[in-house]
Amino acid sequence: MAEITLVEAVNLALARAMAEDENVVVFGEDVGVNGGVFRATVGLQARFGAERVLDTPLNEAMIAGIAIGMAAQGLRPVAEIQFTGFIYPTIDQIINHAGRLRNRTRGRLSCPMVLRSPMGGGIHAPEHHSESPEALFTHMPGIRVVIPSSPARAYGLLLAAIRDPDPVIFLEPTRLYRALKEEVEDSGEALPLDVCYPLREGHDVTLVSWGAMVRDALAAADELAGQGIAAEVIDVATLKPLDMGTILASVEKTGRCVIVHEAPLTSGFGAEIAAQLAEQGLLFLLAPVRRVAGYDTVIPLARLEHAYLPNAARIVAEVRSLMEYA
Amino acid sequence: MAEITLVEAVNLALARAMAEDENVVVFGEDVGVNGGVFRATVGLQARFGAERVLDTPLNEAMIAGIAIGMAAQGLRPVAEIQFTGFIYPTIDQIINHAGRLRNRTRGRLSCPMVLRSPMGGGIHAPEHHSESPEALFTHMPGIRVVIPSSPARAYGLLLAAIRDPDPVIFLEPTRLYRALKEEVEDSGEALPLDVCYPLREGHDVTLVSWGAMVRDALAAADELAGQGIAAEVIDVATLKPLDMGTILASVEKTGRCVIVHEAPLTSGFGAEIAAQLAEQGLLFLLAPVRRVAGYDTVIPLARLEHAYLPNAARIVAEVRSLMEYA
Amino acid sequence: MTVVAHFDVELIRYLDAAGHPCAELPPLGHDRERLTALYRSMVLTRTFDAKAIAMQRTGRLGTYASALGQEAIGVAVGSAMRAEDVLLPSYREAAAQLTRGVKMEELLLYWGGDERGMNFAGPREDFPICVPIGTQFTHAAGVATAFKLRRQPRVAVAVGGDGATSQGDFYGALNLAGVWRLPVVFVINNNQWAISVPRRLQTGAETIAQKAIAAGIRGVQVDGNDVIALIEVLGEALARARRGEGATLVEALTYRLSDHTTADDASRYRDADEVEARRQEEPVVRLRRYLHGRGWWSAEDEEALKTECSAAVEAAVARYEALPPPAPTDMFDHLYATLPAAYRAQRAALAAGGRHG
Amino acid sequence: MTVVAHFDVELIRYLDAAGHPCAELPPLGHDRERLTALYRSMVLTRTFDAKAIAMQRTGRLGTYASALGQEAIGVAVGSAMRAEDVLLPSYREAAAQLTRGVKMEELLLYWGGDERGMNFAGPREDFPICVPIGTQFTHAAGVATAFKLRRQPRVAVAVGGDGATSQGDFYGALNLAGVWRLPVVFVINNNQWAISVPRRLQTGAETIAQKAIAAGIRGVQVDGNDVIALIEVLGEALARARRGEGATLVEALTYRLSDHTTADDASRYRDADEVEARRQEEPVVRLRRYLHGRGWWSAEDEEALKTECSAAVEAAVARYEALPPPAPTDMFDHLYATLPAAYRAQRAALAAGGRHG
Ligand SMILES: Cc1ncc(C[n+]2csc(CCOP(=O)(O)OP(=O)(O)O)c2C)c(N)n1
Ligand SMILES: Cc1ncc(C[n+]2csc(CCOP(=O)(O)OP(=O)(O)O)c2C)c(N)n1
Numbered sequence A, B: 001m002a003e004i005t006l007v008e009a010v011n012l013a014l015a016r017a018m019a020e021d022e023n024v025v026v027f028g029e030d031v032g033v034n035g036g037v038f039r040a041t042v043g044l045q046a047r048f049g050a051e052r053v054l055d056t057p058l059n060e061a062m063i064a065g066i067a068i069g070m071a072a073q074g075l076r077p078v079a080e081i082q083f084t085g086f087i088y089p090t091i092d093q094i095i096n097h098a099g100r101l102r103n104r105t106r107g108r109l110s111c112p113m114v115l116r117s118p119m120g121g122g123i124h125a126p127e128h129h130s131e132s133p134e135a136l137f138t139h140m141p142g143i144r145v146v147i148p149s150s151p152a153r154a155y156g157l158l159l160a161a162i163r164d165p166d167p168v169i170f171l172e173p174t175r176l177y178r179a180l181k182e183e184v185e186d187s188g189e190a191l192p193l194d195v196c197y198p199l200r201e202g203h204d205v206t207l208v209s210w211g212a213m214v215r216d217a218l219a220a221a222d223e224l225a226g227q228g229i230a231a232e233v234i235d236v237a238t239l240k241p242l243d244m245g246t247i248l249a250s251v252e253k254t255g256r257c258v259i260v261h262e263a264p265l266t267s268g269f270g271a272e273i274a275a276q277l278a279e280q281g282l283l284f285l286l287a288p289v290r291r292v293a294g295y296d297t298v299i300p301l302a303r304l305e306h307a308y309l310p311n312a313a314r315i316v317a318e319v320r321s322l323m324e325y326a
Numbered sequence C, D: 001m002t003v004v005a006h007f008d009v010e011l012i013r014y015l016d017a018a019g020h021p022c023a024e025l026p027p028l029g030h031d032r033e034r035l036t037a038l039y040r041s042m043v044l045t046r047t048f049d050a051k052a053i054a055m056q057r058t059g060r061l062g063t064y065a066s067a068l069g070q071e072a073i074g075v076a077v078g079s080a081m082r083a084e085d086v087l088l089p090s091y092r093e094a095a096a097q098l099t100r101g102v103k104m105e106e107l108l109l110y111w112g113g114d115e116r117g118m119n120f121a122g123p124r125e126d127f128p129i130c131v132p133i134g135t136q137f138t139h140a141a142g143v144a145t146a147f148k149l150r151r152q153p154r155v156a157v158a159v160g161g162d163g164a165t166s167q168g169d170f171y172g173a174l175n176l177a178g179v180w181r182l183p184v185v186f187v188i189n190n191n192q193w194a195i196s197v198p199r200r201l202q203t204g205a206e207t208i209a210q211k212a213i214a215a216g217i218r219g220v221q222v223d224g225n226d227v228i229a230l231i232e233v234l235g236e237a238l239a240r241a242r243r244g245e246g247a248t249l250v251e252a253l254t255y256r257l258s259d260h261t262t263a264d265d266a267s268r269y270r271d272a273d274e275v276e277a278r279r280q281e282e283p284v285v286r287l288r289r290y291l292h293g294r295g296w297w298s299a300e301d302e303e304a305l306k307t308e309c310s311a312a313v314e315a316a317v318a319r320y321e322a323l324p325p326p327a328p329t330d331m332f333d334h335l336y337a338t339l340p341a342a343y344r345a346q347r348a349a350l351a352a353g354g355r356h357g
């Protein structure tokens, strides 16, 4: 069992899925010979052929559209959008078609597709390469939204996404692509798509996060532990549908919750979690629900992105202010 | 002073803005000779000429894109998207360009455009003609999102939107287009773009809504009054930026809040309001914050849409259950 | 200055507006059986269409998009395709859907505001009606990609209007079809109007067929009111696609004799004179004249067919109206393969009559 | 069968790869002053480019997209346009931006990850670099619409790559430019690659110029390594647009001699041999050979120019590096004309070092 990075885990899951099921087809811009700009699809074309690993022309709306046609025919298309800053032209196809093909034909046709895309900031990338648009997708009926934050979860969740009979938006935090290594067994075992992943136990506060921010939440928890504050950390991982039960159970125990995400605050997915807490957690909340999020502005270019991105220090400060409520 | 409908008020504001400022240009599909499929632009081409009221080819992404180019040149483009079900292809242009042109040129260029579109269900329209995507836009930095719910607010807010120096998404509830008449003076007076509009006072519960649902909230308030429950009703109207102060002040008084919207529950804009209440209202909330919203599914075709849409009865039931907390 | 590429765009027509041959007829022109069958389909579509409009007027149906004057295109598409091909229709192609085997009551159900209409008994793999204009072309390219990868001799056929050709999705699909040599046929029902926008405001291109050139695929213009020409052109396009010779864009020239939909009033934006002039070219009368000229169709045949079509339509209407209403919970029951736990409380609340979980 | 439309696509070239005239030269070919000025701009761009790459390698700049081998296109675009025209560049057109008057330190600032770079002192109405591929074409159509409505004799010029021509926005913009007869020129830097995707996998069309046919506008192919041909073709396209005669699509044939960007390693997907072969056709050497052949350019001139360009670039780098860093609050201060009240607490928190309001 080898220690691999998150992007290697993505690659491993893709290869596994392709080997297992000849209906799995991978395509997008530069996914073929080049193996993807982040190397997520490296080696796949050599192994599975140019008919199953296809470089498309440069047109994201088209990529999403053909995925729908292919999926309706029973293929398992796994399309890559090179960066989430370029995922917006696919929204029409996702919301108007992918998420409702099954419903609008009352089950006659379906759309088992996966749309993968690297997300998020922190890698000093060019403009439009650091976006976190997950909240938009969580508002769209009929789809799933998944964001792994470790190599093992990337492997297991991607396998699950590919095998799932409905459309899945699978967003991969670029900042974590090579940031950590983990032992991942190529077991072919998928992880469940509708649960949150508690990563650390604690009884003082619940830190809820996903994607690259999970690492900062864990770092904050370490630091807080040093200050005698025990933080529970939950990786939401599958944002839609949301496993609110796990979060509620934790907050019921801790009485405090800080939600951490990189996307802008307003109408970020943190709002949905906080709203559900306001609805179902009022009786056990000891303190206000706080969101540590990106600011309500455009994520800056490289020189200022560190000032925009939430970090452990901001999380710690927020938790400490919540500890004053009791 | 004439009693006019909401769609007539839109038309009046457009005519006023065009007469006042020769930079205002109206365009979209069927807005010219036909005057728009809902007649919102009727008479404008005859009055202001085919150079300022233009029928475009059928391409929504292009419509948004040219609006940006025109706005950067100092025109005041007011583009129509025929139904919000077809607004999704514009999202790329709105989020990647309209909302950030000023920021990414550090003020050198700007984008004073308005994107108008009829929204919402309840008129037994064909598929894809009943969408409520406002929440998506509220997550996008650098823009404004406005939804009028009366003829007077349609007039005043649309004038404000056109005169505003930044991009505004202006969504018009089709269900209200002809549902009510109101005296509207063609005074040229704009309404403020960053305040909520309290419509009814009450001390037991705050009903927060926007668009077509405001009418249902008012009907619910009427019914509740008959049951001895005094509901305050707030029309959010300008969703982004949000005037949370008005909502907080009301909920501080009432201790209870029900948010009502037509869009699917998960990550609807109600989540943001509820989240802010969870953050800032915990100390005065007497009861859980509730959202009466569209279900997390695709809004059904005509025969089932009534079962999907929130209504006064659902609001009343929710409020009554909240009254049990005290 | 060197000429590096060169293109011609051709128009195919066999019958003129009066139903007289204006070119040497292909075998189909001499095939009484096939031509009368095509004629029957066209008349059935027109009868269905008239009934649907009448039902909308009396509140028994929602908004409906008539195919009046454009029936030849859909009938030709449906007839030229094989059962195993896949159709991806716009909202104006009742003719194609009916010819493919979708039942009239299923179409009524859809236009009556009921999703069950698109769960038609057959052809099961055809796409549902596409309302977001132009998106169907990309789906067709995807379906064709599946055929190609699986080496199946099948063809995807997408139909859209002249307005649809302005969409980026139209171009994106054609371009992919060109570079991947996909088995797909793109059919444009060029009825000269996109609601109130005339063809000349839709594009500066002289023809829509020439848009194929941008994608490196075949493009051809055909008289869309001449069912013989349509079947020939579509048959060839399908055969080529099936043989692996790539995609074709077929521009079928016709005219929208009706309002855009029942929600539209075309008199606001176009001349009655124009409509009258174009009515002289319509496909049903044209074919009838030809059949009549050949001695293949009599006044009695016509009378009998009309009675037959009306009876068929009325029977379908009766079946449509007899269907029990949908259950509100249907809106959850086909959203995902299995409704996720997160939404079960909502479904339960809906079933119980309204409150969220 | 009637031919209803007919099209030719032409290629314009004056200098062959060796710098020898291969067609009768236009007056520009005999204009020593203009040609040496163009040459100087090309060499300056190349010097800047090499410096930018070197700076990226040593961490003094972010990802950078080199124009190596494609300098003639940008220089021709910048030279053929008038000051009052508007340029809408992709990320690979430093040559065009510099020629239009953007300062080297401003471009460095942008590529160094600082939005202030796109607030260049001039040309103030030019668009910032466009990263989302293809969107700039629609913006150009919008800018051109403004020019047309205001009856200003100005032209919008958008530049994109061969890959960009696959986008729906490219087609949507061309189609609108055709039907509205807009004063816009679409320039395609066809450098044969879109990152790792070769031109032949991007489209089945034989040429990119022929994509104009779909929109009913002029399309022309030009040798993009021949600055004389470029200036001629662009000059004519601009003049037509300015006279109200509509849009042109210019396909400039060239080759990306560099990696896609500093983040790319092209050896993964393309042959060194191909690159070497195409290097023989590159524009700077080609023009130098021509100038040399005319006796207009000596080895000393070359030496002097190199020194001059290096000095200019180094001075720009010094100015870039001397600039004080941006303030974090800049991210709020240009978001709206006036920061709405709703976001002021966030700005304050940011200013105070992090906590949300
Ligand atoms: C993406 C999108 N935009 C707008 C509409 C609204 N709309 C419905 S039909 C129509 C005109 C379509 O014209 P055309 O493509 O020529 O088809 P026709 O209706 O004439 O058959 C428009 C604008 C839509 N359905 N989809
Ligand atoms: C909409 C969009 N999709 C994807 C990308 C990522 N990307 C950057 S450059 C590039 C290739 C562009 O090729 P081409 O248009 O030929 O221009 P070139 O880089 O060769 O100048 C891609 C896919 C992007 N910037 N924008």
Ligand SMILES: [Mg+2]
Residues within 6 Å of the ligand: C161, C162, C163, C189, C190, C191, C192, C193, C194, C195
């Ligand atoms: Mg049409």
Ligand SMILES: [Mg+2]
Residues within 6 Å of the ligand: D161, D162, D163, D189, D190, D191, D192, D193, D194, D195
């Ligand atoms: Mg290129």
